Amino acid sequence: MEKLSRENVIYNFENGMRESYRVKENEIFTVETCDCFHQQITSEEQVLLEIDMDIVNPATGPIYVEGAKKGDILKVEILDIKVADKGVSAAIPGSGGLPEESRDAIVKVIEIKNSKANYLGKEIPIVPMIGVIGVAPSEESGVWGSHTPYRHGGNMDTKTITKGTTLYFDVAQEGAMLSLGDLHAVMGDGELCFTGLEIPGEVELKVSVIKSSRELGWPVLESKDKISIIASGETLEDAMKEAASAGVKFISEALNVTWAEAYVMASLALDLKISQVVNPMKTIRAEIPKYILSMEKLLEDK
Numbered sequence: 001m002e003k004l005s006r007e008n009v010i011y012n013f014e015n016g017m018r019e020s021y022r023v024k025e026n027e028i029f030t031v032e033t034c035d036c037f038h039q040q041i042t043s044e045e046q047v048l049l050e051i052d053m054d055i056v057n058p059a060t061g062p063i064y065v066e067g068a069k070k071g072d073i074l075k076v077e078i079l080d081i082k083v084a085d086k087g088v089s090a091a092i093p094g095s096g097g098l099p100e101e102s103r104d105a106i107v108k109v110i111e112i113k114n115s116k117a118n119y120l121g122k123e124i125p126i127v128p129m130i131g132v133i134g135v136a137p138s139e140e141s142g143v144w145g146s147h148t149p150y151r152h153g154g155n156m157d158t159k160t161i162t163k164g165t166t167l168y169f170d171v172a173q174e175g176a177m178l179s180l181g182d183l184h185a186v187m188g189d190g191e192l193c194f195t196g197l198e199i200p201g202e203v204e205l206k207v208s209v210i211k212s213s214r215e216l217g218w219p220v221l222e223s224k225d226k227i228s229i230i231a232s233g234e235t236l237e238d239a240m241k242e243a244a245s246a247g248v249k250f251i252s253e254a255l256n257v258t259w260a261e262a263y264v265m266a267s268l269a270l271d272l273k274i275s276q277v278v279n280p281m282k283t284i285r286a287e288i289p290k291y292i293l294s295m296e297k298l299l300e301d302k
Contacts, residue, residue: 001028001029001030001204002023002027002029002030003029003030003031003032003202004021004029004030004031004032004060004061004063005032005060006031006032006033006034006058006060006181006200008020008021008060008061009034009058009059009060009061009179009181010058010059010061010062010146010179011054011055011057011058011059011145011146012143012144012145012146013059013134013135013136013137013143013144013145013146013152013153013154013179014136014137014142014143014144015136015137015138015139015141015172015173016136016139016173017062017136017173017177018062019062019063019064019175019177020061020062020063021061021062021063021064022063022064022066022175023063023064023065023066023207024066024067025065025066025067025068025207025208025209026206026207026208027206027207028079028204028205028206029204029205029206030202030203030204030205031060031061031063031180031202031203031205032060032200032201032202033059033060033180033181033182033183033200033201033202033203034058034060034181034200035087035088035182035183035198035199035200036056036057036058036131036181036182036195036198037051037056037088037198038052038055038056038058039200040052040055041088041090041107041109042109043107043109044107044108044109045107046107048090048092048105048107056147057132057145057146057147057155057181057182058146058181059132059133059134059146059179059180059181059182060179060180060181061177061178061179061180062136062175062177062178062179063176063177063178063179064175064176064177065175065176065178065207065209066175067209068171068174068175068176068209069171069174069209070171070172070173070174071171071213072171072176072209072210072211072212073168073169073170073171073209073210073212073214073216073299074135074168074169074170074171074176074178074207074208074209074210075166075167075168075207075208075209075210076133076166076167076168076169076178076205076206076207077166077205077206077207077208078130078161078162078163078164078165078166078167078203078204078205079163079164079204079205079206080163080203080204081128081129081130081162081163081183081201081202081203081204082128082201082202082203082204083112083126083128083183083185083199083200083201084112084199084200084201085111085112085113086109086110086111086112086199087109087110087112087117087184087185087197087198087199088107088108088109088110088195088197088198088199089107089108089110089119089193089195089196089197089198090105090106090107090108090193090194090195090198091104091105091106091193091194091195092105092194093105095193095194095278096192096193096194096278097190097191097192097193097277097278098192102193110197112126112185117185117186117197124186125186126185126186126197127159127162127185127186128162128163128183128184128185128186128199128201129158129159129160129161129162129183129184129186129187129196130161130162130180130181130182130183130203131155131156131157131161131181131182131183131184131187131196132146132153132154132155132156132157132179132180132181132182133153133154133156133161133167133178133179133180133181134149134152134153134154134156134169134178134179134180134219135152135153135169135170135171135172135173135176135177135178135179136152136172136173136176136177137150137151137152137172138151138152138172139172141172145280146179146181146182147279147280148232148279148280148281149230149232149276149279149281149283150232150281151170151217151218151219152169152170152172152219153167153169153219153230155182155276155279156219156230156232156275156276156283157182157184157187157191157196157275157276157278157279157283158221158228158230158275158276158283158285159184159187159188159189159196159275160221160223160228160285161221164223164224165221165222165223166221166222166295167219167220167221167222168210168216168219168220168221168222168295168299169216169219170215170216170217171209176207178207180203182198183198183199183200183201183203184196184197184198184199185197185199189273189274189275189276190274190275190276190277190278191276191277191278192277192278193278194278210299212299212300212301213301214298214299214300214301216298217246218230218231218242218243218246220295220298221285222295225289225290226287226288226289226290227250227287227288227290227293227294227295227298228273228285228286228287228288229243229246229247229250229285229286229288230243230275230283230284230285231243231246231283231284231285231286232279232281232282232283232284233281233282233284234281234282235282236274236277236282236284238282239281239282239283239284240272240284242284243272243284243285243286244266244270244272244286246286247266247270247286247288248262248263248266248270249262250288250293250298251265251266251270251288251292251293253297254292254293254294254297254298255292265292266286266288269288269289269292270286270287270288271286271287272284272285272286272287273285273286273287
């Protein structure tokens with residue numbers, strides 16, 4: 001199995017990116033990732049504001065997927081996520097979801113033993129996840145820093161992007177140019193203090209290309225029993241409206257019912273969940289049970 005090293009990283013998702021790696025469709029490969037601080041923090045005595053912010057939030061890539069063309073959909077299966085035995089969490093004054101109350105800088109190096117993070121005398125079961133994952137955006141979308149989420153993916157910080165799930169992205173550039181990083185050993189919805197348990201690791205992936213006239217509009221995550229639309233906006237309300245609107249539209253098309261009928265169904269069965277509140281764009285996911293909406297129905301040509 002090919003292993004793609006974390007030596008080649010990007011800090012911007014943009015159209016026209018040049019590949020650092022190349023994989024074949026249906027190939028299984030492993031991607032090494034940095035933590036969000038690029039391994040700069042090694043002790044709790046370090047001054048957080050003195051680290052090099054120019055190398056924060058690296059994403060390994062870009063990875064050219066053979067066969068992916070503009071207008072296709074890239075399917076990314078997350079087969080496994082392995083993380084190091086310790087990670088870093090930190091709070092920065094004036095940051096996070098409570099900036100007015102966050103006055104003190106704090107750095108915590110947190111060890112992981114027996115799949116549990118040990119913090120404040122408590123053992124927190126880890127659920128490794130991918131914070132940053134995305135493809136080249138369209139030319140019209142412009143350039144997006146790796147710290148920001150949008151229609152191409154990016155820093156979605158969605159805790160359900162875990163082992164055993166599958167992501168779908170609209171392809172806007174030949175090869176798709178997949179990049180990923182910013183693993184968390186564990187993170188609560190919202191990522192309230194600005195960090196999860198930031199950690200380097202390795203992600204095992206399988207990618208394939210779907211030829212469809214369907215445009216998803218936003219990244220879509222498939223788990224065992226749910227389909228999630230992951231949308232971002234300048235405010236949580238903006239993100240909510242984007243995720244919910246896409247969800248109602250997909251339900252309407254899949255069930256061949258009116259928008260109003262789908263709106264009622266969404267109110268009965270669609271869950272709106274906060275992914276993160278701390279990035280330049282906020283992220284909400286709309287979760288729809290698979291007994292209502294399947295990926296097969298969603299990907300049908302329109």
